[in-house]
Amino acid sequence: MGSDYDVRSVFHSTLKFIQSSHIDILQTSKLTPLPGTQLWTSLQQEGRILTQNFPKDWEEFRFSRLVFKPARMSIEKTYEGFTYLRKIFYSFWNTVKRTSYTLFATKGISSTSMALKFNYAYWKPYRYSEHYLLYNKPGLEKKFRF
Numbered sequence: 129m130g131s132d133y134d135v136r137s138v139f140h141s142t143l144k145f146i147q148s149s150h151i152d153i154l155q156t157s158k159l160t161p162l163p164g165t166q167l168w169t170s171l172q173q174e175g176r177i178l179t180q181n182f183p184k185d186w187e188e189f190r191f192s193r194l195v196f197k198p199a200r201m202s203i204e205k206t207y208e209g210f211t212y213l214r215k216i217f218y219s220f221w222n223t224v225k226r227t228s229y230t231l232f233a234t235k236g237i238s239s240t241s242m243a244l245k246f247n248y249a250y251w252k253p254y255r256y257s258e259h260y261l262l263y264n265k266p267g268l269e270k271k272f273r274f
Contacts, residue, residue, distance in 0.1 A: 129213075130159040130206050132199035139209035140272045143216055150233070152226045153246045154217050156210060157191035171196045192257075204263075211263040212272040218251040 129138050146154060161167040161177065171177050176197045179185040188195050194203050201209070216222060226247070231240040254260055 129156070129209065130194065130198055130201075134198070134206075135200050136205060136209060136272060137274055139213045140274055143213050146217065147222075150226070150229050152230045152243045153250070154214075155250055156214060158194050158206075158210070159196075160189055160191050161196055162189065192259075207259050208263045208268060209272060211259050212268050214254050215260075215264060215268065218247065218254065223247055223251075 129142060159167075161171050163182070168177070172180075176199075177195065178197060179188045179195050185195075194206060197203065198206055223244075227240060227244050230243045231237075234240060
């Protein structure tokens, strides 16, 4: 998500796909054009790369920040969309449902425990991230549910 073809509805449709597929662990990242790739060259020619002061700016290239301007959504809307998707996915009741499904599907305590630990490991840094603090605002779910 975050590519030039994406619009606001991509976050909700992706969430629905994840839920219907019973995916029990989710790690999200932003599209990151790395220098030297065809994507980087294309975006640089279009003047859409936001940060190019190397080596200082390498810290921005961590797959959790946008380093280019998406074509069809603002950076703020893209961050809000990622926040929406993770907020719903990692909610308490959705985590309970996923964990129950993992237990039912695998019939194994160790695999269920591992899935729960991974979910917590991804939820915790997200919950305290700058994106959560900046973009988790009232009405977020209404913006992305269709």
